Amino acid sequence: MELNGVAALVSGGASGLGEATVKELASAGATVVIADLNAERGEALAKEVGGVFAATDVSDEDQVAAAVAKAVDTGRPLRAAVSCAGIGWATRTVNREGQPHDLASYRKVIDVNLIGTFNVLRLAAAAMNATEPVNADGERGAIVNTASLAGIEGQIGQIAYSSSKGGIIGMTVPAARDLAAAGIRVNTVAPGILDTPIYGQGPEAEEFKQRLAAPVPFPKRLGTPQEFARLVRALLEISYINAEVVRIDGGLRMPPK
DSSP, X not given: OOOTTOXXXXXXXXXXXXXXXXXXXHHTTOEEEEEESOHHHHHHHHHHHTOEEEEOOTTOHHHHHHHHHHHHXXXXXXXXXXXXXXXXXXXXXXXXXXXXXXXXXXXXXXXIIIIHHHHHHHHHHHHHHTSOXXXXXXXXXXXXXXXOGGGTSOOTTBHHHHHHHHHHHXXXXXXXXXXXXXXXXXXXXXXXXXXXXXXXXXXXXXXXHHHHHTTOOSSSSOXXXXXXXXXXXXXXXXXXXXXXXXXXXXXXXXXXX
């Protein structure tokens, strides 16, 4: 699928994996709508890449709908949607003091990571469905969701995060089957440990990242946001990849902790 001349929506696009994806899609000629809560960074990035910023809480249906509308209003057909927005949380199901995981934090992670991804998926797909097919296959668009290795091999304390990412993995095949009649593909990326600003900067941060990279078979380092973004672009462009969960992890298999 050709990205030049289309509109693309990237949630969580103001930083980290989302920012790298925004830049990659813009370099392919797409007009990118950056859906994020961080207005300062989002607006600056939109100006840099010639895109549009939309203040968006992905768990809020109306805000996601408004972001999709901004993509449609670019005057270019919405063909690509990528969900990168997400939050983390670390708490055991029952902690060392015998207290159960609180429900509010679990629900918050599900609301942002899983329901937020579903909001982008369903609302972007509806807008894509209203467009004319782009090629002889009848293709109208492609969607890429972001899960995690935690959705497959969750570690101790990741019950909320793993649940949310496992849900994203679980929606991949049925969403692709649902949207096949509309000519819309759905794939999911499951990253391992990627080098994003969440780990900080400086000597202590670098030492911590080296420890994180130790179990990775090869290459013996963290992945980069740019590698993630290039994979997302490939999943959008290659029309015969559909209903897949693709790991990008250097061969890592997560230990219990």
